[in-house]
Amino acid sequence: MIDEIREIAAQYPDPKSAILPALRLAQERHGYLSPEAFEEVADGLDLTPAYCKAVASFYDMFHLHSVGRHLVEVCTNISCALVGAQQVLEAFESELGVRPGETTEDGEVTLRTIECAGGCGWGTVVAIDHRYREPVRPEDVPAIVQELRDAD
Amino acid sequence: MPIRKIVLDGTNGRDLTQIAAYREVGGYKQLERARSMEPSAVLEEIITANVRGRGGAGFPMGRKASFLAKDTGKPVYLVVNADESEPGTFKDREIMFKVPHRLLEGCLITAHAIGSQNVFIYIRGEYLREFEIIRAALDQVREAGLLGGLTMVLHRGAGAYICGEETGLLESLEGKRGQPRSKPPFPAVQGLYASPTLINNVETIATVPKIIELGGAEYAKIGVANSAGTRVFSLSGNVVKGGNYELPLGTTLRELIYDIGGGIPEGRALKAIIPGGSSVPVLTAADVDARLDFDSMAAAKTMLGSGAVIVIDERCCMVQLGLRVAQFYMHESCGKCTPCREGTRWMVQILEKIEDGRAEQSELDLLLSVCDRILGKCLCPLGDAAAMPVASYVDKFRDEFQRHVEERSCPFGESPLEHVFAPVDQHVPQEVHA
Ligand SMILES: Cc1cc2nc3c(=O)[nH]c(=O)nc-3n(C[C@H](O)[C@H](O)[C@H](O)COP(=O)(O)O)c2cc1C
Ligand code: SF4
Ligand code: FES
Numbered sequence: 202m203i204d205e206i207r208e209i210a211a212q213y214p215d216p217k218s219a220i221l222p223a224l225r226l227a228q229e230r231h232g233y234l235s236p237e238a239f240e241e242v243a244d245g246l247d248l249t250p251a252y253c254k255a256v257a258s259f260y261d262m263f264h265l266h267s268v269g270r271h272l273v274e275v276c277t278n279i280s281c282a283l284v285g286a287q288q289v290l291e292a293f294e295s296e297l298g299v300r301p302g303e304t305t306e307d308g309e310v311t312l313r314t315i316e317c318a319g320g321c322g323w324g325t326v327v328a329i330d331h332r333y334r335e336p337v338r339p340e341d342v343p344a345i346v347q348e349l350r351d352a353d
Numbered sequence: 354m355p356i357r358k359i360v361l362d363g364t365n366g367r368d369l370t371q372i373a374a375y376r377e378v379g380g381y382k383q384l385e386r387a388r389s390m391e392p393s394a395v396l397e398e399i400i401t402a403n404v405r406g407r408g409g410a411g412f413p414m415g416r417k418a419s420f421l422a423k424d425t426g427k428p429v430y431l432v433v434n435a436d437e438s439e440p441g442t443f444k445d446r447e448i449m450f451k452v453p454h455r456l457l458e459g460c461l462i463t464a465h466a467i468g469s470q471n472v473f474i475y476i477r478g479e480y481l482r483e484f485e486i487i488r489a490a491l492d493q494v495r496e497a498g499l500l501g502g503l504t505m506v507l508h509r510g511a512g513a514y515i516c517g518e519e520t521g522l523l524e525s526l527e528g529k530r531g532q533p534r535s536k537p538p539f540p541a542v543q544g545l546y547a548s549p550t551l552i553n554n555v556e557t558i559a560t561v562p563k564i565i566e567l568g569g570a571e572y573a574k575i576g577v578a579n580s581a582g583t584r585v586f587s588l589s590g591n592v593v594k595g596g597n598y599e600l601p602l603g604t605t606l607r608e609l610i611y612d613i614g615g616g617i618p619e620g621r622a623l624k625a626i627i628p629g630g631s632s633v634p635v636l637t638a639a640d641v642d643a644r645l646d647f648d649s650m651a652a653a654k655t656m657l658g659s660g661a662v663i664v665i666d667e668r669c670c671m672v673q674l675g676l677r678v679a680q681f682y683m684h685e686s687c688g689k690c691t692p693c694r695e696g697t698r699w700m701v702q703i704l705e706k707i708e709d710g711r712a713e714q715s716e717l718d719l720l721l722s723v724c725d726r727i728l729g730k731c732l733c734p735l736g737d738a739a740a741m742p743v744a745s746y747v748d749k750f751r752d753e754f755q756r757h758v759e760e761r762s763c764p765f766g767e768s769p770l771e772h773v774f775a776p777v778d779q780h781v782p783q784e785v786h787a
Contacts, residue, residue: 212506213506214428215546217527218508219528220528221478221511221528222508222509225478225509256528259687260510260512261511261513262479262512277677278440278677278681279440279590279674280441280590280595283663283664283665283666283669284590315479316438316440316514316681316684316685317440317631317681319442319443321441321442321587321595322443322587322588322595322596323443323595324595328479331479332481333482
């Protein structure tokens with residue numbers, strides 16, 4: 202992976218600029234940003250792991266703890282809220298049996314809320330493993346959860 | 354009168370994501386033309402067009418480009434702001450997935466105009482599909498030999514609203530936490546890697562090919578005085594047909610919400626309108642005939658912002674709305690300066706008390722005083738972006754805030770929209786216990 206990171210870094214005048222793509226790559230490989238993941242990014246970019254962690258913690262898309270294999274993110278910002286995001290969130294809660302911020306007991310699915318996803322006119326926007334579904338209504342939720350359970 | 358499209362021209366029922374299809378509607382002809390012109394002549398057309406930035410602040414693009422420091426011995430950078438995350442806004446995303454090549458052509462023409470050989474597109478991390486579409490389009494451009502000697506890097510963000518602020522974006526692109534810089538120096542003098550840098554929004558840059566095609570003077574005739582051209586308005590909230598609509602500047606809110614957007618669902622009454630994304634002051638139903646252009650919005654004591662029109666119907670509690678907006682800005686505050694970092698927390702805490710019916714009368718004034726202590730006192734405009742809307746909700750819907758205090762509860766308790774606004778402390782996944 203270190204070679205891959207160096208290859209990304211070569212695109213930039215300063216290799217440090219590659220920290221976000223490098224962290225993303227490491228997160229994809231490790232599932233989350235584990236101590237080893239930070240070591241690898243730091244090695245690849247000649248930075249310290251502490252620096253990498255300080256940067257990573259600024260950004261919402263990086264996970265500093267392990268998360269489920271699937272990620273369900275429900276936008277709860279104002280445009281989605283006005284068309285019922287809370288009801289969609291509640292439908293996921295009851296279907297998955299977890300509260301937002303939690304992961305199902307089998308470690309499969311993490312549910313969380315997010316800020317405006319940029320699909321406000323087609324709310325409620327839900328990102329399933331980073332792919333947007335829009336609009337999602339409460340009645341669509343059981344099928345989405347089933348799909349995730351059938352995925353593997 | 355037929356509505357003239359600029360940025361989204363040719364997209365009606367047509368897939369323009371492939372370079373061949375884009376060429377069929379005249380794509381990359383303006384690049385060829387621009388490259389046959391002197392850079393200064395291209396810049397002159399952009400200045401004449403008087404196109405104002407579409408990212409939020411509305412600064413004229415041509416003027417900003419003319420501020421770029423010359424003969425510094427350093428490279429000149431063009432950075433495209435595709436971080437779109439102002440709540441209510443989803444237009445840049447539509448431009449990227451419908452006409453990626455128009456954005457890329459705009460980049461290449463602008464780079465020529467300012468003598469840049471290095472272009473960065475900073476695209477918000479959540480926009481995965483849009484990233485894939487732009488990447489594919491860029492590959493086609495490269496294969497077609499259109500880049501010349503220029504390098505173009507697509508850089509994905511990782512979830513931080515503040516990275517849409519131009520200096521926060523530059524910090525992030527340099528591999529740091531995305532905390533805004535103090536200005537001056539402005540990016541045109543010391544931007545990316547301390548070099549002269551032009552930063553523009555996706556929609557602004559995607560306008561450039563048409564400016565060259567029509568000529569700056571002809572482009573400037575679209576729209577109204579001081580607000581040339583069209584905008585891609587993002588319409589959302591309690592409206593029948595939400596979506597993006599490209600319309601001339603100067604279109605009224607009524608035309609957008611009712612004639613084009615189909616009005617409010619189920620015949621409910623209009624209560625309020627946020628005309629330019631969550632950071633601008635609110636309008637009431639009485640303002641529905643206001644025009645969507647820079648001057649008319651300023652006259653209505655609000656702003657055109659990112660062109661995101663959020664429609665709010667009678668069921669919404671303005672205290673809850675204010676709370677949710679304040680929560681957003683608290684979450685996104687980068688923490689660098691005190692009024693914003695502390696003030697947004699105070700705003701949230703006071704609004705929670707008001708909403709729960711625990712607030713004293715004096716706390717309503719305290720809320721306004723906190724807003725006042727944020728306004729104009731922060732390093733970057735995010736602080737204002739939190740304080741302005743919330744202060745406007747109190748100002749325009751004072752009765753409603755007052756009732757929360759007097760009745761010691763939320764008068765919208767019975768509304769089906771109660772608890773419509775989920776708390777924000779649910780963003781960060783908790784540790785999984787094996
Ligand atoms: C908190 C904050 C967030 C911003 N977010 C964005 C954004 O997501 N996209 C954008 O183009 N401009 C955003 N801006 C405005 C930029 O700072 C900058 O003015 C803009 O990118 C310049 O491009 P333009 O002149 O073409 O509009 C934001 C500003 C602030 C203060
Ligand atoms: S106003 Fe807020 S977001 Fe902007 S620099 Fe200060 S703390 Fe950071
Ligand atoms: S408010 Fe949900 S996508 Fe914008």
